[in-house]
Amino acid sequence: MTKYKLEYIWLDGYTPVPNLRGKTQIKEFDAFPELEQLPLWGFDGSSTMQAEGSNSDCVLKPVAIFPDAARTNGALVMCEVMMPDGKTPHPSNSRATILDDEGAWFGFEQEYFFYQDGRPLGFPESGYPAPQGPYYTGVGYKNVGAIAREIVEEHLDLCLAAGINHEGINAEVAKGQWEFQIFGKGSKRAADEMWIARYLLQRLTEQYGIDIEYHCKPLGDTDWNGSGMHANFSTAFMRETGGKDYFEALMKAFDENLEDHIAVYGPDNHLRLTGKHETAPWNKFSYGIADRGASIRVPHSFIKNDYKGYLEDRRPNSQGCPYQIASQILKTIALVPTSAEARVSAAA
Structure with a gap:
C-alpha cells in the first residue's frame, strides 16, 4: 500500500468570481486511485462564503482526478461542493447542473x-x-x-x-x-x-x-x-x-x-x-x-x-x-x- 497525497480542489462561494481552494488528505491505495475510490470530504464552509458559522458543514464530492507531478505520490482532485447530505449540490456549485455533451x-x-x-x-x-x-x-x-x-x-x-x-x-x-x-x-x-x-x-x-x-x-x-x-x-x-x-x-x-x-x-x-x-x-x-x-x-x-x-x-x-x-x-x-x-x- 502507498500513501497518496490527495489535493481536494474546489471553487468557493465568493462572487462575482469564485476563488480556488485546496486541502490535502492522505489515503492509502494499492495503485494510483480511481475516481470511484475517493471518499467525500467535509470542510468548513463558513470560511469560504459557503455556510454560516452556526451550520458550517459542506461536503466535497470528487469529480475528476489527475496526477500531481509536483508532489511524490500526489493527486489533484477536482471537486463539486455539496450540502451536508453529500447529495444536494450547494448553491455555489456551478458544475452540477450545466449542460454537457461529449460531442461538444x-x-x-x-x-x-x-x-x-x-x-x-x-x-x-x-x-x-x-x-x-x-x-x-x-x-x-x-x-x-x-x-x-x-x-x-x-x-x-x-x-x-x-x-x-x-x-x-x-x-x-x-x-x-x-x-x-x-x-x-x-x-x-x-x-x-x-x-x-x-x-x-x-x-x-x-x-x-x-x-x-x-x-x-x-x-x-x-x-x-x-x-x-x-x-x-x-x-x-x-x-x-x-x-x-x-x-x-x-x-x-x-x-x-x-x-x-x-x-x-x-x-x-x-x-x-x-x-x-x-x-x-x-x-x-x-x-x-x-x-x-x-x-x-x-x-x-x-x-x-x-x-x-x-x-x-x-x-x-x-x-x-x-x-x-x-x-x-x-x-x-x-x-x-x-x-x-x-x-x-x-x-x-
Whole structure:
C-alpha cells in the first residue's frame, strides 16, 4: 500500500468570481486511485462564503482526478461542493447542473497577467513600459523578462504530466501578459481541466513571489490590452454536417441571446469589450470571417469546408467560469434545430 497525497480542489462561494481552494488528505491505495475510490470530504464552509458559522458543514464530492507531478505520490482532485447530505449540490456549485455533451468540443484560450509588487511583471515602478507591439509572441529579455518564460514552461510540464490536454502557450500583447490553451471533449471535462490548469499556475507562482491577475481589464481605461478567454467550440453536427443555412440560424440565435451570454462571460466585460483592441462592443453581436473584432470569429477553414468545423466566441473574459461559458454556448446551440424543415417550422 502507498500513501497518496490527495489535493481536494474546489471553487468557493465568493462572487462575482469564485476563488480556488485546496486541502490535502492522505489515503492509502494499492495503485494510483480511481475516481470511484475517493471518499467525500467535509470542510468548513463558513470560511469560504459557503455556510454560516452556526451550520458550517459542506461536503466535497470528487469529480475528476489527475496526477500531481509536483508532489511524490500526489493527486489533484477536482471537486463539486455539496450540502451536508453529500447529495444536494450547494448553491455555489456551478458544475452540477450545466449542460454537457461529449460531442461538444471546447478550446479555451486563457489570458492572464503576471503581477508583482502591485503591477504587471516588467512594468516600471511608475508609468508604463514601451508601447505594445513587440511583446506578443516576443522573445528576449527586453520583451518577456527573466522569469515569465521559466514559469510558463514549468506550468506546461505540470499540466502535461497531469494528463491535461494543454495545447500551447505564448506571450500576449501587453507586457507581462501570457496565454495558455486547453482543449477538451465535453463541457465538464474541458472546464475541469481549465480549473486544474489555473490551480497549477497559481500554486506554481507562489515560489516565485508572483501573483496571477485574471481581471479582464486590470490596467483600466488605457491603451493596454485586456484579457480574454476566447472559447472555440463545435458540436458533432457542426463538424460533420453544418451548412450555410444552419450557420446563419445559429448566428441569429446567438444574436437574440446576447444578454444571456454576456451575463455569464465574466464580470466587468464592459470594460474590456469596448469595440477597441480587437474586441466587439459588449452590447452588440457580430460575426465575421477571420475578424478578431467580431463577437464570433469565423475561421476561413469553416467557410471553405462548406460551413463545417468550429467557431470562436471572443467575448468570454479571463475571469469567466468555463462551466457556465460552455453551458451557455450549448444552451444557445440547442435552440437551433438540426434539420432544415424544423428550422423553417421554428421560424414560422
